[in-house]
Amino acid sequence: MIKIAPSILSADFANLERDVKAVEMAGADYIHFDVMDGQFVPNISFGLPVLSSLRQKTDMVLDVHLMIDRPENFVEAFVAAGADIVTFHVEATNHVHRVLQQIKAAGAKAGVVLNPHTPLSAIEHVLEDVDMVLLMTVNPGFGGQAFIPGVMKKLKQLAALKAEQNLSFEIEIDGGVNAETAKLCIENGANVLVAGSAIYNTPDYAEAITSIRNAAHV
Ligand code: DX5
Ligand code: ZN
Known part of the structure; x- marks a missing residue:
């Protein structure tokens, strides 16, 4: 089954509770929570206090995507603040395996994220340790950017490795996902799709979510 994770980066931050409930009602599976530090990426979004507040308001799975340098310094705090899944960029730390263990020891699911240019070889030796791999x-840094189709080759290779090794991690895609690009993602082996602008910038969230989820069937 394909899961849809609306990114609240495209929500109205002054009405976050309302905007989270709205996508929950519209059939979302996860809430994707984009943390940006102004260092690893050229933008600043929101962080720990916002996550704790949101945790009080929803039981949905909070899928926290850390776009921060040195995630090792913060992962426990994000789990304590209510993250169910924590993913971090392998480009942002020298200690990928250790950070995965930190997240799991703190009680959340753990995943790694690869920028578009980062090869799969960067995570080849931790595939058995991850609950999720997120390919950008x-x-x-920003919502509303254009999908980079070249990443589909990497997605296909990742899905093949997962099958070969009989592993069960989730494969998530983030960036420029809409009903059209979702079809490519699903056909190449993704099972969780993040979408920000393609959901929040439309009037009917349920229709947007359904059209992304069912993209492969049209
Ligand atoms: C980008 C973020 C994404 C972003 C996606 O840095 O990680 O989660 O919100 O937004 P869209 O779906 O608009 O590309
Ligand atoms: Zn994200």
């Missing part, structure tokens, strides 16, 4: 299909 834009350069992280």
Whole structure:
């Protein structure tokens, strides 16, 4: 089954509770929470206090995507603040395996994220340790950017490795996902699709979510 994770980066931050409930009602599976530090990426979004507040308001799975340098310094705090899944960029730390263990020891699911240019070899030796692999299909930092189709080759290779090794991690795609690009992602082996602008910038969230989820059937 394909899961849809609306990114609240495209929500109205002054009405976050309302905008989270709205996508929950519209059939979302996860809430994707984009943390940006102004260092790893050229933008600043929101962080720990916002996550704790949101945790009080929803039981949905909070899928926290850390776009921050040195995630090792913050992962426990994000789990304590209510993250169910924590993903971090392998480009942002020298200690990928250790950070995965930190997240799991703190009690959350753990995943790694690759920028569009980062090869799969960067995570080849931790595939058995991850609950999720997130492949970026834009350069992280902003919502509303264009999907980079070249990443589909990497997605296909990742799905093949997963099958070969009989592993069960989720494969998530983030950036420029809409009903059209979702079809490519699903056909190449993704099972979780993040979408920000393609959901929040439309009037009917349920229709947007359904059209992305069912993209492969049209
Ligand atoms: C980009 C973020 C994404 C972003 C996606 O740096 O990680 O999650 O919100 O937005 P769209 O779906 O508009 O590309
Ligand atoms: Zn994201």
